[in-house]
Amino acid sequence: MTTVFKSPAAYVQGRGVATEIADHTEHLGDTALLLADEVVLDIVEETIVGSLQEAGLNASSLEFHGEASQQEVDRVGDVAAERGAEIIIGAGGGKAMDTAKAAREATGGSMVSMPTIASTDAPTSALSVMYSEHGEFEEYWFYEQHPDLVLVDTEIIAAAPARFFRSGIADGLATWFEADATNQSHGDTIGGGKPTRAGHQLAQLCYTTLRQHGVSAVDAVETDAVTESVEAVTEANTLLSGLGFESGGLAAAHSVHNGLTQLEATHDATHGEKVNIGTISQLVLEGRDDEYIEDYVQFSRDIELPTTLVDVGLEDPTRDQLDTVAEAACDENETIHNEPFDVTPPMVRDAIRTADSIGRRLSR
Template sequence: MNIVKGIASPGKFLVQADALQDLAIHGKAYGAAAYLICDQFIVERVRTKALSGFSNEQQGELVVFGGQCSDREIDKHVQAARAFDYVVGIGGGKTLDTAKATAHLLGKPVLIVPTLASTDAPCTAISVIYNDDDTFNRYLFLSRNPDLVLADTRILAEQPARFFAAGVGDGLATYFEARACFAAQRDNLILGTDGKMLKPTLIGFAIAQTCYETIRKYAAQATYAVQNNVITAALENTIEATIYMSAVGAESGGCAAAHAIHNGMTLVHDLHGAQHGEKVVFGLFTQLVMEAAPVEEIEEVVAIAIAVGLPLTLEDLGLKSFLEQEWRKVAEAACDKNDTIHNMPFTVTPELVYDAIVATDALLRSLKKQKLNAVH
């Protein structure tokens, strides 16, 4: 059997304060006309900081993201962006995934400016497609990673602390999911020319490890920078981990149970207000319980989660009451034949996932209580 391994990453990844104002300069390499999809809250800032930099030879059209990375939203932008040379996404994960999907379907370059360090969306060649009711639909695998990612630390230092913490939660899962994939030599998230996923590489796994080590060292300290809207070295390091290392580590190293359980959790109405990374970190704890990971390892991850302000238990995530039938459906969805839970190095069943979810919530309630008692 011919085993193909691979790594993927954006063409360029830049970490810079006030990078937004240099967007037009970077855009020249991709054409004269830019179609910009951005979140509502940053429209005026983009208009004054970015569009003002476009010369007479350049054109930029600014449109507001509709709120959901759905087939309907993507199709709207595909129709509107046909006459432009390249697409720019400015905003959160769903905005960026929409911009990437639009560029992919049009065969055009895409430039990314994340306003949140909360998901892997800025750097990956994957768009997560949702239904209009915010339930998970599918992964759309794209022909290439973004051509350029501009991580503007000025913008990212101003993000709400909750979103920053969610990015840490998503990044925390990267190493543990890649570890499971690498141990079993299961698939990563790079689509090969034959339509099959590639296998994880040593460098992909090493980046995933470095992501975890960086978060462990710097994330708690970086939280204070975000809370006060200032740029520090710890924040820059954590941004590199949560935006670049997390994405490249996940895409090239592979995902496993944590993200699959997140996908199942999108079925729970009470959790629709929870962030992607907040649900992923619960999925991570569930994966660690399924693996019977050493308690010291679990406690270390719990300590990081608490330090950055992540919710731990299902109640923390917004669950009002635990209904067995509902959570058995979550477990069933997590075990969909096409999801990444089957990258685990052992056979996973819905019953195993359900039992692990129940045990994980009980464990996290206990660890949280111990932490609170220690403080008082």
Template sequence: MAKIIGSPSRYVQGKGEMKNLCGHAANFGKKLFVLTSVSGRKRVEPAIAEGQGDAQIVYEVFNGECCKTEINRVMEACKGAGCDVIVGIGGGKIHDTAKAAAHYLGLPVVIVPTIASTDAPCSALSVIYTDDGVFEEYLFLPASPNMVLVDTDVVSKAPERLLIAGMGDALATYFEARACQRSDAANCVGGKITMAAMALARLCYDTLLTDGINAMLAVKENICTKAVENIIEANTYLSGIGFESGGLAGAHAIHNGLTAIEETHELYHGEKVAFGTLVQLVLEHAPEDELDEVIDFCLETGLPVTLEDLGIKEVKPEQIMEVAQLAAAENDTLGNMPFEVTPEDVYAAIMGADALGRYYKGI
């Protein structure tokens, strides 16, 4: 099997870049179908209008879930409007819906994050949920987005919890890629892992440790420092390329299992992935210094390290076993670990991670 690395055709990041969206998108189409939320439109429309020029724009409100029902609705709305390029502006579920709809319609897609809470923007992947928000499947796409545009002025003004959630998602990148490399598993683009992908995954982790706390503190003050710029790039590009071309393993499978517990629906994707990373490290029997580093980072940023942090106030063994069984399902990514993993192993690792988290928190 060949080594393959995937990435967007172009990645643009900088302060004030939202006003240049139409100019960049002109390379792909003249009539933009912009999928965003009501609040998202209010945040970005004035800047987009400033540089609109001759471009036509049709705005469509996202209904809140990346599910087959919403993807089909967006496709029909886009066709009805006669648009020739789809632009997803907002968070991960908007991005994944825009990517899926563009794929089925055979149209180019431009992704514009207004938050840095996930690594979804750069990937050739849509995570599909049921209408009720339970993980259903991964939709692997034939190509990454045509362009990803990040206005760091916009992203840095989002609530700090979103940037922290993005760091939680990015935290898994190196460890999952490392597991896939050890097992010689295929990555998300259907090939083996390149040296470049592993280097980006490691750089992602190192950037979190170097700049994560400074970026969090800056965003709390609504300012965009060099640390914030670096973390936005880590959360969006380094993690996006790193997870997709490096591969997924335990952390995201644990996240997917956790979606079966209703209480966790209040948390962001990256917050659950952070706990999934800790579970994966317990599964791997990771060295103590590595566990120390990861748990300390989570505690300093406020990422979850216990089941209670995930909103699970009463731990029910049968419920945790359901999470473990879903995580270990044949169609998920725990099979990419470099050893056999059973639902019983996952159950023990979840409970072990929770115990570790409580120990470090002194509870």
């Protein structure tokens, strides 16, 4: 049995570290391309391009169009090649970083993840989640290389809308349940092997960190404050969750998320918000006891994460719609088959319906 643990080469986090980018990228190349959407360029362009130019690098930026799609990857790859970029910096949310990773795969060179929201665990992984131009999940693209650097400025993270921070907590909480299911089933991890003890333990540390610091960290971010709890949760959402899912394994929660993306009504909910419905569904699917599930749902409510289908845009889903979600969640390539028992679409549909019902009862 081969176990595999993989990670980015460097992780740097702290208040104001964006200004130090050149110190951490000097060895990676001389020409850098910053990829970020309009909102994020407004926040980081001056600091990042300015700091790199000051350090003698040739740096420029390119506006990201918002979707991690084949078309966008081709466009960014072409521009990176034209400009001779040796370093591609993806800044913003998961989609910008996933696109930057895919473009680097095409052009070679180095890749830097610079999350400006702690909304997902995308910054650390060696994969991209790919979508159609219309935002439906299509497939995972896997790479040999990880990001060379993950740079997280907690001042920027805390100043961003708290909704993203909450969403990242949901993505991080799921990591533990999914890594533990994969560990029990001796399933394959995303990294391509069996789970290491490191992957499993980091996933657990992610969960305990979020349960211990999540509520006050959200309180802090609501007022744009950086506290030790914000540092702890940012690290959990980004590094611990990233290493935990990639080297610990994914299971039902993310498959339910992927299934939910099939319904357009869910597209306004964030990745993490849909994942939270996936986590509660996974707990139901696994037959956890009432007290355990209710404790999780209550914690979700404490930090204002979705616990019902209405919360992720599904007002009154039909049985057919939920069957579509469940069928997609049970696709043969889905990680739901890392659960330590056989999973079928009717089981998943009924777990989602029950998760919703529990959420509705506890919100009365």
